[in-house]
Amino acid sequence: MRSDTQTLPTDAMRRAMADAELGDETYHEDPTVRHLEDRIAALTGTESAMLVLSGTMANLVALMTHCRPGDEVFLDANVHVLRAEAGGLSRVAGVTPTIVPSARGHLVARDLDAAVRPRDVIRPRPRLVWLENTHNLAGGSVLDPRTQAGIAAVARTHGLSVHLDGARLPNAAAALGTSWSDLTSGVDSVYLDFTKGLACPLGSVLAGPKDFIDEARYHRRVLGGGMRQAGVIAACALVALDTLVERLVLDHETAQLLASELAMSDNYRVINDVETNIVVVDVSKLGSPRFVAERLREVGVIASLRPPHAIRLVTHLQITPALAVETARRMERLATELVIA
Numbered sequence: 001m002r003s004d005t006q007t008l009p010t011d012a013m014r015r016a017m018a019d020a021e022l023g024d025e026t027y028h029e030d031p032t033v034r035h036l037e038d039r040i041a042a043l044t045g046t047e048s049a050m051l052v053l054s055g056t057m058a059n060l061v062a063l064m065t066h067c068r069p070g071d072e073v074f075l076d077a078n079v080h081v082l083r084a085e086a087g088g089l090s091r092v093a094g095v096t097p098t099i100v101p102s103a104r105g106h107l108v109a110r111d112l113d114a115a116v117r118p119r120d121v122i123r124p125r126p127r128l129v130w131l132e133n134t135h136n137l138a139g140g141s142v143l144d145p146r147t148q149a150g151i152a153a154v155a156r157t158h159g160l161s162v163h164l165d166g167a168r169l170p171n172a173a174a175a176l177g178t179s180w181s182d183l184t185s186g187v188d189s190v191y192l193d194f195t196k197g198l199a200c201p202l203g204s205v206l207a208g209p210k211d212f213i214d215e216a217r218y219h220r221r222v223l224g225g226g227m228r229q230a231g232v233i234a235a236c237a238l239v240a241l242d243t244l245v246e247r248l249v250l251d252h253e254t255a256q257l258l259a260s261e262l263a264m265s266d267n268y269r270v271i272n273d274v275e276t277n278i279v280v281v282d283v284s285k286l287g288s289p290r291f292v293a294e295r296l297r298e299v300g301v302i303a304s305l306r307p308p309h310a311i312r313l314v315t316h317l318q319i320t321p322a323l324a325v326e327t328a329r330r331m332e333r334l335a336t337e338l339v340i341a
Helices: 011-019 031-044 055-066 111-117 145-157 169-176 180-184 210-222 230-244 248-262 287-298 321-340
Strands: 050-054 072-075 096-099 126-133 161-166 189-193 204-208 278-282 302-304 308-313
Touching: 031 050, 031 111, 031 180, 031 189, 031 204, 050 055, 050 210, 050 230, 055 126, 055 161, 055 189, 055 204, 055 287, 111 145, 126 145, 145 161, 145 180, 161 169, 161 180, 161 287, 169 180, 169 189, 169 248, 189 302, 248 278, 248 308, 248 321, 287 302, 287 321
Parallel strands: 072 096, 072 126, 126 161, 161 189
Antiparallel strands: 050 204, 189 204, 278 308, 302 308
């Protein structure tokens, strides 16, 4: 339960990959890739889209397309691009991050307004507002359309573009019972990741206006992201769109079941509002997150660390309700052993 990146492709995905109609994606001639890109553009309400190898690449390409080196990007302190993408925003894109106060990981509009300083030759040029939905390090919290609209309105008053890291946007839409396009309204670009709850082995899609995506193809090439017969990737994603999107709500229900089971324990404390498929658990009564995670691995439960006090458990395609209950039982048995010891 370390991450929903642990999902394995379904049999239907494997068959689609084997049977995909292929062409050379570098020349934009792979028909399966083009079909996927057209579907994503339609689903997100954008003009165009582009397949990339990973979410990290999608975010980096977005930065390089929206910004020039030195430009200022406004973001939450714990967004994925800042905390978990190897420093590419500064090392490769060369942008200047400015932290803005947030609630549950999502920028507060009035604080964004206050953070944008008048343009001056001594300051970086304000260029981009960065959003994340769902927010990973905030426990899978969902950014609702009304809040997003307020943030986007502030960005517009300052002439800033808005990028949405939508690695788990399908989860956000499932949680709110709304469409993807409702959650991309007011943003200039968005990326979606197919390797999370949608079970693909690789592949993400960056979407936005046609001229933005045309420029993004150049930056993808700069980063070594040019692909040939990439229809094998796109075919898997197309099956995910047809068969796995609507079931994401089941992952959320399984996460809530796990949280309710753990809530009966005196040894663990769920510290996030479980809105989607992420459960963050305070384990400080038993030891450090690393110590507890190592002991959990010994009993067959793999979790990720959320220092200084917590671990993270994520539900996905391969985690059934029965497995969630069994996870809670193993965790409680371990806790009992540790307390006795």
